[in-house]
Amino acid sequence: MASTKRYELSFRNPEVRIYATIVLPAVLLGLLVIIFSSSDFNFMYAALIQTVALVSFYCWRFIYRQKEKKK
Numbered sequence: 001m002a003s004t005k006r007y008e009l010s011f012r013n014p015e016v017r018i019y020a021t022i023v024l025p026a027v028l029l030g031l032l033v034i035i036f037s038s039s040d041f042n043f044m045y046a047a048l049i050q051t052v053a054l055v056s057f058y059c060w061r062f063i064y065r066q067k068e069k070k071k
Contacts, residue, residue: 014064019057026053 011017030046037045 015061018060018064022057022060023050023053026050 007013009016011020026049030049033046033049034042039045
């Protein structure tokens, strides 16, 4: 059976740190937009903020993992 690399869920892992600095504030910002926005599109704005955050995180993760493979 092939051994797999375990995922370390701590702040020593750079992927967890970047996730915490990009995605979690975007979720909070999205909630604030939903609560305090008087626009009819507040849910769409919140979803857009969170989508941009997730896409940027996964782009960074893809680039980071490509660099790790080259090492």
